[in-house]
Amino acid sequence: MLDIMKYFTLKEMKKSLVISIWFMILTFPIMVIKVNTIENTVVWRWASLLGMGIGSFIMATLWRYLLERKNMKSPLSTKKTLQMRVVEWANENPKVKPIALIAVSIFVLSFPFFSGLYQTSIMTTALMYVVLGLGLNIVVGLGGLLHLGYAAFYAVGAYTYALLNYHFGLSFWICLPIGAGLATIMGILLAIPVLRLRGDYLAIVTLGFGEVIRIVLENWNQFSFGPSGIAQIPRPGFFGMSMNLQTATTYIYFIMIAMVIFTIFVVRRLENSRIGRTWVAMREDEIASESMGIDITKSKITTFALGAFWAGMVGVVFAAKTTFINPASFTLWESVMILCVVVIGGMGSIVGVVVGAMILILMPEYLRAFSEYRMLIFGAMLVIMMVFRPGGIISNIRKKYKFEPAQAAKNADKEGVR
């Protein structure tokens, strides 16, 4: 507590005061002056100015105190973060993991039966974002390639199912692999021209790619039915059983659960494999990884292709779930949202992406009461995250290997938890 007292010096107070005065001036027109246009009078709300001043004073002090505290921690400090302590605790108590796993699976499996239709539906959406996030995580989190057109692959999947079903009557289960495959091909097609690009330039090109796909879908009426979209897409079938809305929603929920498990399984294996290591190496240093014998061209193409794969798959589910798609569902905002899931959750971390998707998708749904402030909260959250936890809510911990000091024969004891 002592260091807190040390922080509240007169100099710091002065700084906070300046900030609060600045905010009072800034918000003066909207907070204080209220013009009544009917009676042509002006109401001066001085009380809200005072409130603004006190509020921003406290916030400024708190903000700078937290910043100071963060900067005090040296990057090499051995002080354990909460996350590290939890991981360690779980490793020391081997029973924790299975119990947690069982608890989570019971909750997940019984969720549609104790919650309503609406709850199940938004949970399904959240699960879709989990898979999308994990897919984009391959490109952004592991490969380090900033991709702003991810929704395009999502659109490819959705339109694959919608159009194949419309023209040829193909079912959901046939379209699922086709959609994923087509998205993968699109991923490769995008990867080839952007091989030489990095950072900002890559972001611009992928952003353009995303918009091109959307604009084509919007304007090529003969192909995609333009902005009016495609309606009456059938929900996934189960051996020809007819289902009411309730059952169908529950069914899609379970399809998504299976898909999430499948994705986590695959991505987890990939990231600790020979190929996954090359992705991370490419993220860390392209020149060094090339001189270690890694084919950067191949690495980039595989990240884009595998990232796109998941988007295509979820796209098919999305079309089946909403039964109606149009290009408005695949705007830049969608790509940004998925990127936020990855960044806020924790780049490169599977658990992080799952948590990030849950928070970002479920929070706005449950905070409907504050829906006017949704964007405000969202923006504030992003800023706070970037300042205080740049690694995301749950940052990635590299896998650790155990070696016995004398004879390191028995190795690869998996110790790290992601």
Next chain:
Amino acid sequence: MAPILETKNLTMQFGGLTAVDNINFNVNSGEIVALIGPNGAGKTTFFNCVTGVYTPSSGDVLISTDGKAQQRINGLKPNKVTEKGLARTFQNIRLFQNMTVLENVMIGRHTKLKSGLFGAIFHPKSTLEEEEKVIQDSYDILVEVGLEKFVNELAKNLPYGAQRRLEIARAMATEPALLLLDEPAAGMNPHETKELDEMILKIRNTNDISILLIEHDMSLVMSISEKIFVVDYGKLIAKGTPDEIKNNPEVIKAYLGDVSDA
């Protein structure tokens, strides 16, 4: 036997600037060769031409590993050059900062491994065995350079000298025939330099590989290298044993300036 690395009239031009000018150079099997010269002489450019980062404007880069016939490697991509048996380190350390020390070395083993996407996802027995082996091999390399206590540490958290050694370990993991070290002793204190000196000799003696190093630390260069090439303004101005170089008037002029200039 053909030299392990030979360049014939190697030239690299950037627009009007000739950074490497007609250099004839060779490293024989098992030799420790140093390339020295004042700052901006074109040493690193020479390195980059040899390792495939740049494609030389003209001339040949020829390598011959395992007693095989000479191969021209101009214009090959760096990863292909590495596969052919040339491994390098960098002047400014280029480790994979956010990967563990062990993983850094495992990346070096990349070209020696085979498992692909299928293996990664389905974990057939061959992949599992391969992974187990790469972990063990990488650990052994770390033991060799004395970094085993940092095995699970992130590379960026290592002390400076250890980072330099890790770079060498990573390059060693590719099982090169020729190891190219770009200023390995830069920023090291005399004690660390001495350790490095011993390490380079040990690597050469135990693994039977040749070493080419760029270095400014003259005590290191003079004590370990068997042959020295001196470049200035992209041109080769002298070559010979350390003693010959020490007394070469051209070299002294390049480093200290002409008497008439003073």
